[in-house]
Amino acid sequence: MAGRPRASSQRMLEEAASELFLEQGYAKTTIEQITQRAGVSRNTFFNYFGSKSDLLWIELDTSLAVLSEALAEAPEGEPPLRAVAGALHATAETFTPERAPLVLTQHEVMGIDAELKATGLARALAHADVIERFLAVRLTGPDAALRARAIALAVLGAAAAAVGRWAADGPERDPLVAYVDRVVGPALAGFGG
């Protein structure tokens, strides 16, 4: 393995960005400010992140990995909807207050608007795609494709509501799993077994 070693770790950029977001909000923070504080050039930022909004949703990438893995490990015999519920449960367990997207725990400080919600939705859609692909394989029947996508988006919407509520409830809340379990079951129930 040859090549120049990475001088500025991704972490330094993340931390510089977190500080600035909390100090002055997301919108007013420029990439140039972030890279200056991290001590690198502006272009280096794009070696580590594809866009500014990536910084808000980093933890969702690991969440997506957990979800994928949990679904992949679902035994063949398990009812598909039960597998989805279990996978979401497992995913929610990884969301501790420290390891949650900054934007969720600090959204009142950072000034989150509609455009920012859209960037979060794009990430959430990736989760839905994973669930949909899982279901597309395991569901049968005429409407399988429509049902797979509908179930995936519906259950993800319910989970998103749980996450949002959890974030809004502040530090004294129950763990996220409690919120998620309360809504994922009902969202799936109507789609039968």
Place this chain on the structure above:
Amino acid sequence: MAGRPRASSQRMLEEAASELFLEQGYAKTTIEQITQRAGVSRNTFFNYFGSKSDLLWIELDTSLAVLSEALAEAPEGEPPLRAVAGALHATAETFTPERAPLVLTQHEVMGIDAELKATGLARALAHADVIERFLAVRLTGPDAALRARAIALAVLGAAAAAVGRWAADGPERDPLVAYVDRVVGPALAGFGG
């Protein structure tokens, strides 16, 4: 009412944009090209639209109005979830192939990527907010707030899946209502009556 009359109707900008999107795709079309074809200056564009992606989702605004009105007209005695299902049914009825967002009927031509889907979902979130507000008033019980949001997002996810499937199925498909009804019921069923 005084003032200079609007020389370039919103329609002309929409039509110029539609043509260009179909000719060369959404991403490669600049606002400057749109305004040139419409015969106005670039700045005028922002008198009519807040952003380029607004052009893709214009019809969703009327859809939102239909949904709001349908919910507002729901009789007091009607079970809330049934009212939501009915309102979504009524909303879906207004989506004819001619009066559907361009991006849905022509998405294969225009090159729609994940980020663009997210802008659509952001608009859809406004629909979810309407449903949530309706349910927040009519639902009771300890978890009413969480349940209202979960139901709203879940049913909207299901409806979005229906719309997406409808768009993908091309001109020979059934009317949108058939798709929506097939998934909205199951999405709501688990949340009880």
Place this chain on the structure above:
DNA sequence: TCTAATTGTTGGACTGGGTCTAGATATTCC
């Protein structure tokens, strides 16, 4: 040890979305 391939970093130029301000133009009301 010298060289080549590899990888990371940088600076600079560039595109395009979006904001802002000042001024020009067209209309209605008085």
Place this chain on the structure above:
DNA sequence: GGAATATCTAGACCCAGTCCAACAATTAGA
């Protein structure tokens, strides 16, 4: 004929994101 009002335009500006060419630091191999 003004005012008052609303639209349109021109220009400058900020910033996210892309691209490219040069440069720096490392390792593998001759």
